[in-house]
Amino acid sequence: MENALLCMLGFFFLSNxxxxxxxxxxxxxxxxxxxxxxxxxxxxxxxxxEIRGGAEWTYEWRINGKDYPESSESKTITAxxxxxxxxxxxxxxxxxxxxxxxxxxxxNKPAAKLTAxxxxxxxxxxxxxxxxxxxxxxxxxxxxxxxxVHHKDQTIRTNEPDGVFIISVEGVYxxxxxxxxxxxxxxxxxxxxxxIINETxxxxxxxxxxxxxxxxxxxxxxxxxxEIRGGGxxWTYEWRxxxxxxxxxxxxxxxxxxxxTFSCRGRRNYQFTQWSDDLSLTxxx
Numbered sequence: 001m002e003n004a005l006l007c008m009l010g011f012f013f014l015s016n017x018x019x020x021x022x023x024x025x026x027x028x029x030x031x032x033x034x035x036x037x038x039x040x041x042x043x044x045x046x047x048x049x050e051i052r053g054g055a056e057w058t059y060e061w062r063i064n065g066k067d068y069p070e071s072s073e074s075k076t077i078t079a080x081x082x083x084x085x086x087x088x089x090x091x092x093x094x095x096x097x098x099x100x101x102x103x104x105x106x107x108n109k110p111a112a113k114l115t116a117x118x119x120x121x122x123x124x125x126x127x128x129x130x131x132x133x134x135x136x137x138x139x140x141x142x143x144x145x146x147x148x149v150h151h152k153d154q155t156i157r158t159n160e161p162d163g164v165f166i167i168s169v170e171g172v173y174x175x176x177x178x179x180x181x182x183x184x185x186x187x188x189x190x191x192x193x194x195x196i197i198n199e200t201x202x203x204x205x206x207x208x209x210x211x212x213x214x215x216x217x218x219x220x221x222x223x224x225x226x227e228i229r230g231g232g233x234x235w236t237y238e239w240r241x242x243x244x245x246x247x248x249x250x251x252x253x254x255x256x257x258x259x260x261t262f263s264c265r266g267r268r269n270y271q272f273t274q275w276s277d278d279l280s281l282t283x284x285x
């Protein structure tokens with residue numbers, strides 16, 4: 001009877017034993033991998049739990065107070081100001097917890113900057129746009145264009161490592177930087193301030209005058225006209241003269257006073273014609 005009671009008690013204690021892993025004196029180290037000098041909030045960063053002294057460990061992560069058991073040695077997180085650490089287990093062993101770390105995260109999202117070698121494309125030529133992000137590295141750049149301020153941005157060039165774009169079409173341009181990810185960037189800067197690029201087309205207006213007399217006397221009214229042939233319609237006009245307050249229309253009425261020269265050009269959206277040849281007006285006293 002006594003032996004039977006001892007057997008029952010032994011079975012009870014064995015069935016309620018709590019097995020505790022033996023802790024070894026190994027302390028993991030957490031490293032993080034990125035290819036740039038500064039990390040911004042929201043970027044993707046890969047953490048690695050490094051355990052020296054053997055293999056076949058099972059890893060557990062603790063990130064911002066939440067446990068992630070049975071994870072691999074690497075863990076991808078979205079960068080913030082939280083803390084993280086790791087531990088390894090193997091059979092009946094467990095390492096110590098690593099130190100707990102925080103990423104050196106910059107909270108302000110960077111903005112790209114777009115600069116232009118010129119804001120007017122010469123006839124048949126091009127200008128250079130350069131996109132950059134100050135104070136950090138590892139970026140690839142996208143160029144965006146819209147036909148006017150009322151249209152939506154369209155991405156026309158992507159993942160340029162040097163941020164240099166040669167363009168020959170007018171429009172409203174901006175850019176952004178992106179980095180991270182294998183197939184393409186997963187984190188983007190703020191879009192740059194927009195830059196308006198105008199284009200000079202190969203159309204050259206002609207300035208005519210009425211009356212077309214050989215002599216113009218002081219005080220006479222003369223009507224100048226800027227004629228744009230082969231360029232369609234919807235032009236506004238710009239006059240180059242010593243007179244003030246020149247109109248934006250194709251006709252320019254003046255009161256003859258002194259000798260002067262006149263030339264004109266047309267503008268439509270972000271296109272300019274070339275300047276016309278000068279028309280000289282000689283006034284007889």
